[in-house]
Amino acid sequence: MARIEIEEARCKGCGLCTIACSRQLLVLSERINYQGYTPAQITDQEKCTGCALCAEICPDLAIVVFR
Amino acid sequence: MQQVFKRPVSLKDVQTHFCPGCHHGTIHRLVAEALDEYGVQQRTIGVASVGCSVFLYGYFDIDVVEAPHGRAAAVATGVKRARPDSFVFTYQGDGDLAAIGTAEIIHAANRGEDICVIFVNNTTYGMTGGQMAPTTLVGQKTSTSPYGRNQSKDGAPIRMAELLAQLKGVAFSARVAVNSPKNLMDAKKQIKKAFRYQVEGKGFSFIEALSACPTNWGMNPLQANERVGSEMTDYFKLGVFKNVENL
Ligand SMILES: Cc1ncc(C[n+]2csc(CCOP(=O)(O)OP(=O)(O)O)c2C)c(N)n1
Ligand code: SF4
Numbered sequence: 001m002a003r004i005e006i007e008e009a010r011c012k013g014c015g016l017c018t019i020a021c022s023r024q025l026l027v028l029s030e031r032i033n034y035q036g037y038t039p040a041q042i043t044d045q046e047k048c049t050g051c052a053l054c055a056e057i058c059p060d061l062a063i064v065v066f067r
Numbered sequence: 068m069q070q071v072f073k074r075p076v077s078l079k080d081v082q083t084h085f086c087p088g089c090h091h092g093t094i095h096r097l098v099a100e101a102l103d104e105y106g107v108q109q110r111t112i113g114v115a116s117v118g119c120s121v122f123l124y125g126y127f128d129i130d131v132v133e134a135p136h137g138r139a140a141a142v143a144t145g146v147k148r149a150r151p152d153s154f155v156f157t158y159q160g161d162g163d164l165a166a167i168g169t170a171e172i173i174h175a176a177n178r179g180e181d182i183c184v185i186f187v188n189n190t191t192y193g194m195t196g197g198q199m200a201p202t203t204l205v206g207q208k209t210s211t212s213p214y215g216r217n218q219s220k221d222g223a224p225i226r227m228a229e230l231l232a233q234l235k236g237v238a239f240s241a242r243v244a245v246n247s248p249k250n251l252m253d254a255k256k257q258i259k260k261a262f263r264y265q266v267e268g269k270g271f272s273f274i275e276a277l278s279a280c281p282t283n284w285g286m287n288p289l290q291a292n293e294r295v296g297s298e299m300t301d302y303f304k305l306g307v308f309k310n311v312e313n314l
Contacts, residue, residue, distance in 0.1 A: 001068065002068070003068060010082055012086075012087035012088075013087055014087040014088035014281075014288035014289075015088075015288055015289050016088060016288060016289070016292060019289065019292070020247070020248055037087060050071060052071055052072040053248045055072040056072070056248060056251055056252075057093065057245075057247075057248060057251060058093075059083075059085065059088065059089060059090060059091070059092030059093045059096075060082070060083065060085075060092055061074050061078075061092070061096060063072070064070060064072060064073070065070070065071050065072040066068040066069065066070055066071065067068060067069060067071045
């Protein structure tokens, strides 16, 4: 069991996590956050292994990982 | 469940001003993790440069001195000599270190000052709007090379990590990138190694970190990230160019 939390307000929608995720679970949403960016979101929390690659590559420390 | 990924304590819990997809944020974090690893936060004095990383003092929870453009290695020399017990690192861009600050970095390295230098190479002057830097790749269009860098007129891009590795005073020199999980994990390792040199009082260490500047490259963050892993690493090879103590 693993879980990630994306701090939406912090996300700048760069999308680097979408290419780092080993299971391609991350996509950019269509919502616009208060900074004006479209934040990342996880499509299927159940499939997350907690490898933390998304958090490692995030330049904005917007992702926390629990495992 | 436990939290397995945390912000390093040496980094303040604030949002940065960096553009989306800029690697400065990632490199900041890796430097902060290395400070945490050696427990030197309380005795660290960072030396900031002029460029997009100018707000070092706002992002790191350490003492920071702001150096005039290009002079960070000279300022760090003074800081370390006046306070030999402190842990001193500079954080400089390529416009700062490899253009206006060439004399300072070469002589600090040659003297073998006991400091660490983090050199962020994004092949351009980010803060001022993307002018050509000594590291701009041949053919790369910038605001001051609108037809692309011309090697016969502008010279070839300088490879600082290799150049400094030739100096006797340099103990450690490596080039890293943070564009992929694999490169990022290696970057962590090399930054920690570089810091270990100073922690053990073993001399001057240099890290060149390749970095994306989507804004001034006219690319989106994913394209810019991809450029780091292709065009940039083709010319600026990743690796360790010197490691005198084999740490
Ligand atoms: C003495 C002096 N000359 C010029 C400038 C203008 N200037 C500010 S930042 C900069 C270049 C920064 O580029 P770089 O070091 O590559 O850092 P980046 O912004 O790309 O991270 C220049 C030329 C200045 N501030 N001071
Ligand atoms: S201009 Fe370039 S170097 Fe500066 S913050 Fe933006 S992406 Fe980063």
